[in-house]
Amino acid sequence: MEAQAQGLLETEPLQGRDEDTVARADLSSMLSEEEREELKAELVQLEDEITTLRQVLSAKERHLVEIKQKLGMNLMNELKQNFSRSWHDVQTTTAYKKTHETLSHAGQKATAAFSNVGTAISKKFGDMRNSPTFKSFEERVETTVTSLKVQMK
Numbered sequence: 068m069e070a071q072a073q074g075l076l077e078t079e080p081l082q083g084r085d086e087d088t089v090a091r092a093d094l095s096s097m098l099s100e101e102e103r104e105e106l107k108a109e110l111v112q113l114e115d116e117i118t119t120l121r122q123v124l125s126a127k128e129r130h131l132v133e134i135k136q137k138l139g140m141n142l143m144n145e146l147k148q149n150f151s152r153s154w155h156d157v158q159t160t161t162a163y164k165k166t167h168e169t170l171s172h173a174g175q176k177a178t179a180a181f182s183n184v185g186t187a188i189s190k191k192f193g194d195m196r197n198s199p200t201f202k203s204f205e206e207r208v209e210t211t212v213t214s215l216k217v218q219m220k
Contacts, residue, residue, distance in 0.1 A: 094154050
């Protein structure tokens with residue numbers, strides 16, 4: 068019952084097709100002359116009220132702009148405030164917090180991994196430098212450099 072009543076009491080304004088349907092229906096023949104005059108007067112009154120409301124809204128919008136100008140609020144400031152508010156809203160969401168936590172944890176692990184790789188490479192170079200093969204190579208290079216120096220003199 069309530070669903071049927073809901074359909075009868077539409078809250079939406081008339082759509083284009085609804086207006087066309089109403090316009091095609093010839094209701095004027097069913098109205099008395101007195102009813103027609105009353106409807107015409109009501110129509111004029113509604114149009115006047117709509118015009119007045121538009122004028123009032125326009126005046127209020129101008130007043131709003133004046134107040135914002137006096138307060139130093141301009142479009143750029145409003146955009147900054149909206150952006151800051153939106154960014155704060157994003158940061159307080161559960162999804163953002165979880166993502167931030169996950170990426171932070173991943174960053175810490177990556178830093179630790181790079182540190183371990185660097186330490187391992189340094190250790191390998193140290194081990195290599197102390198190896199007999201490297202010492203033999205180092206001695207040959209020194210010998211070659213010394214002999215070149217002697218030849219150049």
